[in-house]
Amino acid sequence: xxxxxxxxxxxxxxxxxxxxxxxxxxxxxxxxxxxxxxxxxxxxxxxxxxxxxxxxxxxxxxxxxxx
Numbered sequence: 175x176x177x178x179x180x181x182x183x184x185x186x187x188x189x190x191x192x193x194x195x196x197x198x199x200x201x202x203x204x205x206x207x208x209x210x211x212x213x214x215x216x217x218x219x220x221x222x223x224x225x226x227x228x229x230x231x232x233x234x235x236x237x238x239x240x241x
Contacts, residue, residue, distance in 0.1 A: 177218050180211035188219060192226045199223070 177185045183206050191205040202219055203210040209219050 177222070178208035178211070178215040180215075181207040183208040183215075185218075185222065188222050189226070192223065197223070 175185050177183055177188055187206050188202060188208055191202050194205070196202045196205045199209055199216060199219055202208055202223070209216045
């Protein structure tokens with residue numbers, strides 16, 4: 175299922191980033207781009223981080239111009 179429509183990132187990709195070491199929203203964003211555009215998916219990203227037992231930061235990622 176797509177988690178981030180702006181960047182076309184699936185939940186599988188996000189889970190893979192978490193398994194590879196992403197521990198915060200910022201790290202997930204840096205790894206795959208999810209959550210770095212409109213921000214609508216950040217709640218789902220937080221849920222995925224919590225689901226995997228990871229701590230997360232409540233940060234506001236900067237808006238990034240589409241590629």
